[in-house]
Amino acid sequence: MAENQNSSIMEKVISLSKQRGFVFQSSEIYGGLKSAYDYGPLGVELKRNIMNEWWRSMVHEREDVIGIDASIIMHSNVWQASGHLSGFSDPLVDCLISNERFRADKAPAPLPGDTLPINCKDKGQAKVYQAAIQKQFNIELKRDGKTLHGLKVIDDFNFGFFPEKEDKPTDIFPYRGYVSPTFGSPFLSDERKFNLMFRSQIGPVDVLGDITSYVEKNQNLDNQELRKGIEDIVSSSAVYLRPETAQAMFVQFLNCQQSMSMKIPFGIAQMGKSFRNEITVEHFIFRSCEFEQMEMEYFVEPGSQKKWLEYWRDVRMEWWKSFANCPEKFRYRTHEKDELAHYAEACYDIEYEYPWGFDELEGVASRTDYDLKKHAEHSGVKLSYFDQQKDDPQTGKNGWRYTPFVIEPAAGATRGLLVYLLDAYHEETVPDADGNKSSRVVMKLHPRLAPIKVAVLPLVKKDGLPEIAREMVSSFFKAGINARYDEQHSIGKRYRRHDEAGTPYCITIDGQTREDGTVTIRNRDTMEQERIAQNESLHIIQKRLMET
Numbered sequence: 001m002a003e004n005q006n007s008s009i010m011e012k013v014i015s016l017s018k019q020r021g022f023v024f025q026s027s028e029i030y031g032g033l034k035s036a037y038d039y040g041p042l043g044v045e046l047k048r049n050i051m052n053e054w055w056r057s058m059v060h061e062r063e064d065v066i067g068i069d070a071s072i073i074m075h076s077n078v079w080q081a082s083g084h085l086s087g088f089s090d091p092l093v094d095c096l097i098s099n100e101r102f103r104a105d106k107a108p109a110p111l112p113g114d115t116l117p118i119n120c121k122d123k124g125q126a127k128v129y130q131a132a133i134q135k136q137f138n139i140e141l142k143r144d145g146k147t148l149h150g151l152k153v154i155d156d157f158n159f160g161f162f163p164e165k166e167d168k169p170t171d172i173f174p175y176r177g178y179v180s181p182t183f184g185s186p187f188l189s190d191e192r193k194f195n196l197m198f199r200s201q202i203g204p205v206d207v208l209g210d211i212t213s214y215v216e217k218n219q220n221l222d223n224q225e226l227r228k229g230i231e232d233i234v235s236s237s238a239v240y241l242r243p244e245t246a247q248a249m250f251v252q253f254l255n256c257q258q259s260m261s262m263k264i265p266f267g268i269a270q271m272g273k274s275f276r277n278e279i280t281v282e283h284f285i286f287r288s289c290e291f292e293q294m295e296m297e298y299f300v301e302p303g304s305q306k307k308w309l310e311y312w313r314d315v316r317m318e319w320w321k322s323f324a325n326c327p328e329k330f331r332y333r334t335h336e337k338d339e340l341a342h343y344a345e346a347c348y349d350i351e352y353e354y355p356w357g358f359d360e361l362e363g364v365a366s367r368t369d370y371d372l373k374k375h376a377e378h379s380g381v382k383l384s385y386f387d388q389q390k391d392d393p394q395t396g397k398n399g400w401r402y403t404p405f406v407i408e409p410a411a412g413a414t415r416g417l418l419v420y421l422l423d424a425y426h427e428e429t430v431p432d433a434d435g436n437k438s439s440r441v442v443m444k445l446h447p448r449l450a451p452i453k454v455a456v457l458p459l460v461k462k463d464g465l466p467e468i469a470r471e472m473v474s475s476f477f478k479a480g481i482n483a484r485y486d487e488q489h490s491i492g493k494r495y496r497r498h499d500e501a502g503t504p505y506c507i508t509i510d511g512q513t514r515e516d517g518t519v520t521i522r523n524r525d526t527m528e529q530e531r532i533a534q535n536e537s538l539h540i541i542q543k544r545l546m547e548t
């Protein structure tokens with residue numbers, strides 16, 4: 001699909017999300033907080049449905065997986081042990097021309113021989129950047145409209161300025177291997193590390209007061225010494241918002257295993273909020289600072305991890321596809337050795353083809369015995385498992401005590417919501433009530449994910465029709481099916497509104513209902529309508545939802 005068509009789909013989904021109440025910008029009336037989103041009346045239902053489906057398939061339907069719901073704030077030693085305090089950081093770089101700050105590991109990477117056009121947003125900006133480059137680097141790039149030309153990658157370590165018609169560079173600069181994502185600028189600062197965890201303080205401490213008196217008493221110290229002292233004061237009462245849900249499953253491994261008498265292999269699952277102070281928040285809810293995850297730690301015998309990694313990769317892939325209109329837009333990608341996290345020995349990303357290309361939706365990682373061993377080391381508590389049935393491979397004696405290896409399928413619930421919004425969005429040309437061509441937007445959400453399963457619409461607001469409709473809605477609620485009574489606007493407009501909301505079934509109550517006890521049921525995707533007995537509609541909807 002053409003790039004502008006793709007970006008317009010993203011814009012359409014963002015706009016429909018706001019109009020229909022799926023996703024709103026956080027704090028919008030104050031100008032909005034770029035890195036956070038609120039899930040509206042339909043969004044909250046969709047998100048819960050995705051997460052409930054995940055819980056059902058990962059916990060309820062499996063004898064080998066149990067669930068927990070741990071606190072977001074944990075002991076800060078947890079993050080020390082897991083490596084997040086030292087290692088959970090992104091390489092950050094600033095563009096020296098535009099001041100754009102971005103993640104080096106996500107930046108475009110032109111290869112030796114590639115030209116490096118600097119793409120500005122308009123002519124005015126191009127003139128400003130042209131002058132800035134001339135001033136800072138003493139070269140005059142050629143401006144063509146809003147693009148600056150003349151730079152080219154020479155090899156892995158250098159790029160050069162090639163004046164027009166010259167095939168040799170007049171000036172050579174160090175090349176980092178990537179350029180800034182927005183403008184394509186290769187003029188970049190050094191990489192710096194930045195911790196992604198949100199820090200706060202716990203307890204009745206006056207950190208600012210302690211820092212003030214420390215600075216007053218230590219005016220002879222240089223900047224670095226002062227910074228170290230302040231860091232120590234802050235750290236003594238610091239707590240962190242969890243950047244992943246996973247660690248609680250390691251920390252509560254023994255409690256969970258013993259309380260439920262679990263035998264290896266078994267898993268502990270959790271879903272909920274995680275927080276990362278992301279430098280680049282991007283693509284709507286794809287990457288935000290507050291998001292929801294659905295993670296499971298599956299504890300296996302050492303040596304069996306490869307088999308289980310492939311097993312979970314396939315199970316998770318099938319789960320995502322099972323709710324999608326376009327399963328061919330999902331694929332998995334094997335991590336290269338140099339992109340593996342510090343704890344992982346192998347990893348697959350389940351990717352989706354977003355409007356900007358394939359990108360991560362879920363990671364399925366083989367985390368070795370790293371986390372349990374680290375927590376055992378830092379806490380002094382033995383986090384191991386004793387298998388009475390097996391012989392110890394080292395001694396040959398009956399009974400084997402070992403630290404389990406871990407396979408982790410870690411999915412983004414909010415990222416999944418974006419995937420299903422994009423997958424559901426359809427524009428169609430359909431005949432209107434008079435048989436003329438008209439266009440409709442329909443969100444073909446899987447019925448089990450759809451926020452509202454059935455809308456009950458009285459044709460008119462009189463003659464006892466609203467009463468019949470409300471009674472039906474309440475019978476749906478009693479059966480645990482989310483239904484909605486809707487009497488606003490013409491029936492045609494109501495159908496279109498529910499097409500955009502993704503409601504799979506609309507039931508219309510009309511004059512005939514009072515005469516013969518029948519109602520009309522309309523299918524969102526086919527727009528077919530059929531007359532059914534009113535007293536069978538609950539059973540029919542239940543059956544259709546079960547069959548999907």
Ligand code: ATP
Nearest residue numbers: 276278286287288291360361362363410411412415
């Ligand atoms: P990325 O490479 O996209 O930054 P990651 O590899 O750091 O993601 P994990 O730590 O493996 O992500 O987290 C598991 C899942 O949580 C991801 O696959 C993604 O779906 C989701 N996720 C991670 N960070 C964010 C975020 N900032 N916003 C929304 N979802 C996120």
